[in-house]
Amino acid sequence: xxxxxxKQIPSKGKPWSALSALDFVHRVDLILPEKLLHLVGDxxxxxxxxxxxxxxxxxxxxxxxxxxxxxxxxxIGNIMMLSEGRLDSENVFSLKDGVLxxxxxxxxxxxxxxxxKPQGVKGKRGLKPRWSTxxxxxxxxxxxxxxxxxxxxxxxxxxxLHGKKGFDRLAYACKNALNTPVTWLFCNLSNTSVxxxxxxxxHHPTKYTSQPEISKSLVAKVPSLKPQWAILESQNRPELDxxxxxxxxxxxxxxxxxxxxxxxxxxxxxxxxxAVPGDAEVMKDDKLCRISWQGFIPPKWTQxxxxxxxRTLPSKSWFSLSATSFTRGFVRDSADCTILRPPSSPGEYFxxxxxxxx
Numbered sequence: 001x002x003x004x005x006x007k008q009i010p011s012k013g014k015p016w017s018a019l020s021a022l023d024f025v026h027r028v029d030l031i032l033p034e035k036l037l038h039l040v041g042d043x044x045x046x047x048x049x050x051x052x053x054x055x056x057x058x059x060x061x062x063x064x065x066x067x068x069x070x071x072x073x074x075x076i077g078n079i080m081m082l083s084e085g086r087l088d089s090e091n092v093f094s095l096k097d098g099v100l101x102x103x104x105x106x107x108x109x110x111x112x113x114x115x116x117k118p119q120g121v122k123g124k125r126g127l128k129p130r131w132s133t134x135x136x137x138x139x140x141x142x143x144x145x146x147x148x149x150x151x152x153x154x155x156x157x158x159x160x161l162h163g164k165k166g167f168d169r170l171a172y173a174c175k176n177a178l179n180t181p182v183t184w185l186f187c188n189l190s191n192t193s194v195x196x197x198x199x200x201x202x203h204h205p206t207k208y209t210s211q212p213e214i215s216k217s218l219v220a221k222v223p224s225l226k227p228q229w230a231i232l233e234s235q236n237r238p239e240l241d242x243x244x245x246x247x248x249x250x251x252x253x254x255x256x257x258x259x260x261x262x263x264x265x266x267x268x269x270x271x272x273x274x275a276v277p278g279d280a281e282v283m284k285d286d287k288l289c290r291i292s293w294q295g296f297i298p299p300k301w302t303q304x305x306x307x308x309x310x311r312t313l314p315s316k317s318w319f320s321l322s323a324t325s326f327t328r329g330f331v332r333d334s335a336d337c338t339i340l341r342p343p344s345s346p347g348e349y350f351x352x353x354x355x356x357x358x
Contacts, residue, residue: 003310003311004307004310004311009300009303009304009307010303010307011303014351014353015306015337015339015349015351016303016306018337018339018351018353019299019302019303019306019323019337020299020300020303021299021335021337021355022299022302022323022325022335022337023096023299023325023326023335024080024082024094024096024185024296024297024325024326025296025297025298025299025301025302025323025324025325025326026294026295026296026297026324026325026326026334027292027293027294027297027323027324028292028293028294028297028302028305028321028322028323028324029255029290029291029292029293029320029321029322029323030290030291030292030305030309030319030320030321031251031254031255031288031289031290031319031320031321031322032288032289032291032309032313032317032318032319032320033286033287033288033289033317033318034216034217034218034286034287034288034289035287036289036313036314036317036319037214037216037289039312039313039314040291040308040309040312040313043308043312044212044214044291049304049308050212050305050308051209051210051211051212051293052187052209052210052293052295052296052297052298052301053187053207053208053209053210054185054186054187054207054208054210054295054296054297055185055186055187055200055205055206055207055208056183056184056185056186056205056206056208057183057184057186057200057203057204057205057206058181058182058183058184058203058204059181059182059184059203060174060178060179060180060181060182061093061102061174061178061179061182062171062174062175062178062179063203064081064095064100065155065167065170065171065174067199068195068197068199069199069200070155072195072199073188073195073199073200074095074098074155074156075155075156077188077189077190077195078097078098078188078189078190079095079186079187079188079189079190080094080095080096080097080186080187080189080298081093081094081095081096081184081185081186081187082094082095082184082185082296082326083182083183083184083185084182084183084184085182087103090105091103091104091105091108091178093182093184095155098154098155098156099152099153099154099155100152100153100155101152101153102114102153102178108177108178111176111177112173112176112177112178113169113172113173113177114169114170114173153170185296186200186205186296187296187297187298189298189300208295208296209295210293210294210295210296210297211293212291212292212293213291213292213293213294214289214290214291215257215289215290215291215292216287216289217287218254218257218261218287218288218289218290219262219263219285219286219287219288220254220261220262220263220285220286220288221261221262221263221276221283221284221285222276222283222284222285222286222288223246223247223250223276223277223278223282223283224278224279224282224283225247225318225340225342225343226342226343226344226345227239227240227243231243243277244350244352246277246278247277247340247350248338248352249277250276250277251320251322251338251340252322252338253274254288254290254320255290255292255322257290260272260274261276263285297323299323302321302323305321306321306339309321310341315346316343316344316345316346317341317343318340318341318342318343318345319340319341320338320339320340320341321338321339322336322337322338322339323336323337323338324336324337335354335355336352336354336355337351337352337353337354338351338352338354339351339352
């Protein structure tokens, strides 16, 4: 994890590619020693780039495919949108990179008359079959949650225009079956200015800003954040896996501000058996700081924060950046990406890429 170019944030190679694969990010946490907070304090307080902006708007699906909104934001621009709802019980829509994905219940799917593939485990009691449909039948993907193929709608395809058979079928479905107003989260990813007049404004959106929330003076027991040299030298994979699991758990508890990490914690061991990992001789008490953002956050913004932190903090200091996506699966699972640069280890990092796989 070398020193990133401020004008060209890396997009390939880990950890950058792991962040970009998160889809729709809901929460970001930056953890670092409190003594280093002053180095990023100016950015937190005044840099608009450290505050992610998004909107909440009520629109029908058909309004997204009409007029200037469709032309300026989908065909020309770059946006991401996510509708409210739960995949296991409601119709849910998402739009990213020009691809519209619709997760529909059986009744809506049949009324819409669109081509899709069933999602969900056949014969699984308590889960109704779901259908995922798309506007470009030539693009097929395998879902990450269930072993069924799903078809997606590429709205940037040249065939996605009024008068074309596939697009007219989608427009008909929006008019006759998918015509209920839906609450969306909207984020403009384009680096250019907002179109004038803004097609979004006629829908009376509510603007939100994910301002950083700073939690200071988190006095906690801090384990050794570097594996012992003997483990690395012997290439002992089980011990390295155990170390990585323990540190990931500790970082997760810091994100939660768990009282089990506090220096003066005296919980009855019958109620909680957790102990900070590592030897007591190398463990130390330290003040930590956690900077958190919550909202509808694009992965590219998270990459920018990581690049700024690497450039701002001393190369031998440690920090951790975590990003968690919205829950997307039928079992309400979400993806999580946590990056740790150990102390005195410039260019090195640990990466925990937690997501559901088939």
